[in-house]
Amino acid sequence: MNKAFMGLVKKEFIQVFRDKLMVWIIFALPIIQLLLLGYVANLEVKDISLDVYDFDQTQLSRDFVRSTEAGKYFTPTTPEHSVLDLDLSFREGSREMALVIPEDFSEKLTTNEPVTVGLIADGTDANSASLGSGYMAQIARKFSQDIYGLERPLKVRNRVLYNPEAESVHYMIPAIVATLLTIVTVLLTSMAIVREKETGTLEQILVTPISKGTFLAGKVIPFAVLGMIELTLALAFGVLWFKVPFVGSALLLLGLSALYLLTTLGIGLFFSTVTSTQQQAMFFAWFFLIFALLTSGFFTPIANMPQWTQYITYLNPMRYFMEITRGIMMKGAGFVDLLPQTISLIIIGVVVFGFSSIRFSKRTG
Amino acid sequence: MNNHAVEINDLSCHFGSFKAVDRISLTVEQGEIFGFLGANGAGKTTAIRMLCGLLIPSGGGGQVAGFDILKQSEEIKKNIGYMSQKFSLYPDLTGRENLNFYGAAYGLDKKQILARTEELSNRLQLAEFIDRPTLSLPVGWRQRLALAASLLHKPKILFLDEPTGGVDPVFRRKFWQILYQLAEEGVTIFVTTHYMDEAAYCQRISVMHRGQIILRGKPYDLIEQHRAANLEELFIDLIRGRENADA
Structure with missing residues (x-):
């Protein structure tokens, strides 16, 4: 040395x-x-890239997707991977959230049954994940309100990947x-x-x-x-x-x-x-x-x-x-x-x- | 091949249009104490820095310890010691830690550093303060430590740039006693100074003014030739004469 x-x-x-x-x-x-x-404040988030998995493919489900664009919180995108591998686009960092619309979406909505859509978020950006979930809940409420009135709730079920508690x-x-x-x-x-x-x-x-x-x-x-x-x-x-x-x-x-x-x-x-x-x-x-x-x-x-x-x-x-x-x-x-x-x-x-x-x-x- | 410790010819250093050193030539013999005098800004430090390989000359050339100053500055560095006018030890380290570091910088191993530190500590009487942070030491003690640091690797030539600035007369006297001993052992000493009594201790001196050497010789010969009372008078008359001529 x-x-x-x-x-x-x-x-x-x-x-x-x-x-x-x-x-x-x-x-x-x-x-x-x-x-x-470690405990720093929240910040507003816009233009969250949103992979849309629409299994219903009806006018109604497309209207719902379009309504997510209001307020510029989300930018719907076409998925690159199948729904089974949807976390791949998270890992590559090209998408921040994914929306899954079930195939019975319009059927249930028109027959007054409650419907749940899935929202999957990338929890590594905890801020965007929690704010995004909030935005989506609001959009869903407004969507069902505008078209069917108050008592037909469209629910959003959240799932946050990687950082489940969105800490x-x-x-x-x-x-x-x-x-x-x-x-x-x-x-x-x-x-x-x-x-x-x-x-x-x-x-x-x-x-x-x-x-x-x-x-x-x-x-x-x-x-x-x-x-x-x-x-x-x-x-x-x-x-x-x-x-x-x-x-x-x-x-x-x-x-x-x-x-x-x-x-x-x-x-x-x-x-x-x-x-x-x-x-x-x-x-x-x-x-x-x-x-x-x-x-x-x-x-x-x-x-x-x-x-x-x-x-x-x-x-x-x-x-x-x-x-x-x-x-x-x-x-x-x-x-x-x-x-x-x-x-x-x-x-x-x-x-x-x-x-x-x-x-x-x-x-x- | 020659035996001069230092030999330079037409050495120059220009900063833009300013000629800090303007074609100086000189030789220094082995084991000689050579005094380099001049007012502030005369170009002494610039000249020394070129000799030590810290500054590349704009023109001219020469050799130090037998090595070419343009091409062999790395060889020169192994054979010289340098003490700048600025205190250049680490203030937050103790004297011993400083010596350990500079010893390693010269490629000495632990045993050699230990032996040399012991030897220099006795010789320069460092023992009582060598384990204290250098920051807390009086200037005179720091200078002795800095001298020790520049002697660790047994250099053939020692360059001292105003080594006794700000030091009281008792310390200065001690310092010069050490320099005399070193010279007797064959170390060549190239020293700049402001103090005319120190200049008188040198075997030969050169006086620099505005980048050029305007006077050189043995101190007592010069006093006699110019019929001056002492070196200080000679120096002041000379500089004043030059300045009047320039004006």
């Missing part, structure tokens, strides 16, 4: 753990944040875990490198025979390790305290997290090359974090954003990582399901990290 590299890593860890306040900031604050954000905390925790990992790696990396500039130790290191590559690795890897520890801690807390289900493979999540770190460490490194004080680095890091959070699908589903903002989200690595954490934890998504996200992260990571390390080497002479 390279002695200089080990020396750097050891020094970095001593520095992090010497600062007692820093230890609190890194390990305790995120848990508090987890508690607070928003189940949906928030994976997202918060993604956020924490981003904060630790972007913010701490950029500040740790800029601090070396501020104290003059960077110059002192540059007159030693340490190569730029070794320096970068020794500087970046300790924060990658801290980030992974934090990730594990937050996941354990989510699963044990909030009882968030963890359906998929933890190993896959850890592997893809390491890949995601390539992009965040690269961004942190980039900020350290364009700034000369820790304050500036912090400003840049926060600006990025807010941008990344808002366009990640954390608060607002990406499908609900205006089209041009949706294009911007493709540049945001956190967007993909958000889909990865939610997909693995809640839906049990496998590597193949997450291939598009994985490829996007590899491209962004290689470009950002490569560009930043070249820039760093040139800047430091």
Whole structure:
């Protein structure tokens, strides 16, 4: 093992753990944040994509489908998979809900019998799932009211997949875990490198025979390790305290997290090359974090954003990582399901990290 | 092939149209204490940074410890020690942790670091404060630690950029005693300073002004030649004369 590299890593860890306040900031604050954000408020949802399985195929059933478009809450779509595999389109993320109309729909409605339609929701987006169910109940009530009067109820039976209790905390925790990992790696990396500039130790290191590559690795890897520890801690807390289900493979999540770190460490490194004080680095890091959070699908589903903002989200690595954490934890998504996200992260990571390390080497002479 | 510790020819460094260092040439012999003088902004630090491989020259060239400054900066780094005018140890680490780190940076193993730390600790009298965070230490003690850090790998040449700035006279005297001992052991010392009494300790000096070397020689020869009372007077007269000529 390279002695200089080990020396750097050891020094970095001593520095992090010497600062007692820093230890609190890194390990305790995120848990508090987890508690607070775990119960964040509801948001309005529109344009929920709705797979329609119409087994009745009558004028009446088509009228009901059309009525779901009112208020723009739903956009009815034609299913890609049979009703037996309807969860496939959820796992691929192309649909958010499915409506099943039984074959005796119009027959029962015209003979005054109660009818129940099925509504299946993707519970990984707990917010959309619970709001969508509410909208559907209203639409059904109005439909039966408008045509037949009050006493002929059309009922909706809900079924929420993946997150049966539609717990928003189940949906928030994976997202918060993604956020924490981003904060630790972007913010701490950029500040740790800029601090070396501020104290003059960077110059002192540059007159030693340490190569730029070794320096970068020794500087970046300790924060990658801290980030992974934090990730594990937050996941354990989510699963044990909030009882968030963890359906998929933890190993896959850890592997893809390491890949995601390539992009965040690269961004942190980039900020350290364009700034000369820790304050500036912090400003840049926060600006990025807010941008990344808002366009990640954390608060607002990406499908609900205006089209041009949706294009911007493709540049945001956190967007993909958000889909990865939610997909693995809640839906049990496998590597193949997450291939598009994985490829996007590899491209962004290689470009950002490569560009930043070249820039760093040139800047430091 | 020659035996000069440092030899540079027409070395220049331009930042845009500003000539921070403008075609300077000099040689430093092995085991010599060479003083590099000049007012603030004269170009001393820029020149030192080029010699240490921190800055790429705009023109000219030379060698340090037998290695080409343009092509072999990695070899040069193994053979020199550098102490910048800015305190450059980690303030949140103790002296020993700093030395451990810099030792590893020079590729020393644990045993070597331990032995060298012990040796330098005795020599520079670091024992009483080596296990305290450097942040809490007086400037003079920090300078001695920084010197220890730059000596860990037994460099052939030591570059010191205003090493005694802000240090009281007693510490400065001690510091120079150490430098003399090192020079006797064959270490070449290239030092910039503001203090004229320190310049007098050097075997030879060069004076820089606006990127050029305007005077060079042995301190006492120079005083005699220019019929000055001391180095300080000589220095001030010289700079003033230059400035009047420029104006």
